Amino acid sequence: xxxxxFLEATVEKVSLSNxxxxxxxxxxxxxxxxxxxxxxxxxxxxxxxxxNQKFPRPLSHDLFKSSLEILGAKxxxxxxxxxxxxxxxxxxxxxxxxKIVDIDARPSDAIGLALRFKCPIYxxxxxxxxxxxxxxxxxxxxxxxxxxxxxxxxxxxLQKAIQDERYEDAAKLRDQxxxxxxxx
Numbered sequence: 001x002x003x004x005x006f007l008e009a010t011v012e013k014v015s016l017s018n019x020x021x022x023x024x025x026x027x028x029x030x031x032x033x034x035x036x037x038x039x040x041x042x043x044x045x046x047x048x049x050x051x052n053q054k055f056p057r058p059l060s061h062d063l064f065k066s067s068l069e070i071l072g073a074k075x076x077x078x079x080x081x082x083x084x085x086x087x088x089x090x091x092x093x094x095x096x097x098x099k100i101v102d103i104d105a106r107p108s109d110a111i112g113l114a115l116r117f118k119c120p121i122y123x124x125x126x127x128x129x130x131x132x133x134x135x136x137x138x139x140x141x142x143x144x145x146x147x148x149x150x151x152x153x154x155x156x157x158l159q160k161a162i163q164d165e166r167y168e169d170a171a172k173l174r175d176q177x178x179x180x181x182x183x184x
């Protein structure tokens with residue numbers, strides 16, 4: 001990989017849309033964001049780190065981090081490398097025994113680990129250019145309305161999870177609702 005082909009990014013937020021959970025990446029020096037749709041458990045795992053939450057038992061990403069550390073490896077960098085038919089591809093760059101090893105990964109898993117290892121996240125310039133969306137951050141009222149709509153979407157998803165007896169998903173959604181309520 002050629003480093004100059006990539007832009008450094010940070011996770012701006014994870015939220016629930018009418019199409020599922022979406023992770024928003026913001027590349028440095030850009031007001032645009034890159035939306036990546038992810039699963040509920042991955043959204044929860046990433047949100048835990050973003051919100052500085054602690055759990056008594058490790059989540060999957062915590063377990064993988066501990067395993068890598070025990071084996072003397074660490075995630076050095078994460079790359080969002082490609083996109084094809086609305087599917088994003090990523091690579092973990094692991095450092096072990098003084099060598100760098102790249103492993104294919106889903107972006108949500110790669111970023112879940114990057115946040116735990118506090119390592120940089122990079123997005124290929126072409127991927128960002130092709131899939132970015134523009135957000136207007138200067139409209140406070142619009143953000144408040146988005147938060148209220150997001151809260152209602154979470155509540156509906158919570159009721160559906162309870163109805164379907166998906167209690168683990170319901171607990172995660174409850175936590176997201178509580179987090180949103182604190183901010184609005």
